[in-house]
Amino acid sequence: MARHPLPRILSKGSAQIARSRELARTAADSATDVLHPLITITRGLRRLAGAGRRKWAATPKDRRGPLLFLVASVIMVVALVPYGPLLAVITLTAAAAWTGRDRTSQAPTGPDETQAGRLRSLYEALVPYFSAAEDPDPLYAHGGDWQKAFSAYEFDADGRVSRLLIRYPAYFTDGEAQSRARIEQLLHAKSGRGREYYFEWDEEANELTVRVLPPLPTDIAAQRFVTAPGETVLGFTDPADVQRTLPLTYGEEQRDVPPVVWRTGVRSTEPHLLVAGEPGSGTTTLVRSIALQVLRYGDVVIVEGGATGEYGCLTGRDGVLAVECAPAGALASLEWAAHETERRLIAANRARQAGHPTPEDVKHPLWLLLDRPSALVHLAAAEGRKDLQALLQVPLRHGRAAGVTVVVAEHFDGMEFLSDAVRQHTRARVVLGPASSAQLEAVLGAPPHTTPTRDVPPGRGYARLGTGPVLRLQVPATPDPYDDATSEAHRQAVLELLPSRTTPADAEPLPAKAAVAEG
16 A cells, blocks of 8 residues: 655644744743743742741740731831832842742762772773673673663762662673672772672672671660560661661660570570680670670579680679589589489470479579680590580580570680580571681671671671571670779679679589579
């Protein structure tokens, strides 16, 4: 079928309509430029009138009469003064013009030269990893357009990248941990060291979001946390990773901080905890913080392998059954704990068979806190004594049903001496202090989504509860109150949390407690 041309009237009409629209748009722009001062003054008068109405509404009723009299007096004086009305009109016009000005500041539409150079450098560094010779239309190529690869970006006050959204080709092996680690290490080095970066991989959309995490607060002192029995605060993390906050006291003010809460008890899936770190990283601080929280509703047995007296403040306190630093005392305490676990299991089983509720002494929590047990293992072996860790098998295997919780803190150089039972049953893990990616993955079972930094404050690390995500962690400051290097504020905070001293410091409360429990 042959196509007939459009009638000339229609073709001419379309051109005339387009020309008319262009003329109307030009006339409107010209009119806006000409009438811009009038528009500004009108906008200012409207704002001044609104401010006057708000002032009148906020004035109490008993003061509105004097205010009207004052305004009327001013108007009368201005009317009587020579050139008064003219000056009043000029003043009002100037005030309206100043009030009605356009206050929106023009934000820069793109990065400056230095920021663009940083983005171009990142783009060129990613070319070898995100390009392939077989790609007919590569997204990454030397000398290519970095704006197509970086969808969004933000910079901090120093001009360094603080947030970056990276697009990458679909054939990149983002499902392999090694491929991800290479990209994360490269971005960490090129974006600026000394900061902690969070990497969020969106495999479905082929996008990687990189953002700089703010440092966790280090000024949180030990205090009574608002938790239920069976909940222990290991530390504090980022707000986006947890759905709960705790009200904390910072001197005279209060803040809501997101905590890392470890839940223990009969229904807990992570009944025991393993803490690893370098010397001075805060492992002892975390164990001391746990002890102060547990003593509110349970009993504690402490075995200190370092023999440095870090737990001397707890000796003889109410609820502290023993603080042992020697192999003989540690063996006696752990043997009693193993027998106590068996006694609780038998009592609970008999109560269930008889149809009675679980006895209160079985439900009363018992915590075994071991700090650096590998040191005592060597001493016990040298003295020909039994292995300490062999006595932990019963509390580790049956502690959840018997209300017994085990916490083991060890340095990295002693991790190889931990028994298989400790490694298998401590499903809650914490790593504190500087650690490599291999060490973090070996202890936590999964790599963190952030890049660990070299210089970290004490008590800073990562936590993972069971098969959950790896969370950043900052342990609350819980130093030894008898240490001379402790600040007065932190010393008083710890002393306020200590239970009352019921026995002399050199007494041994364990046999009395054991006799009561066995009776």
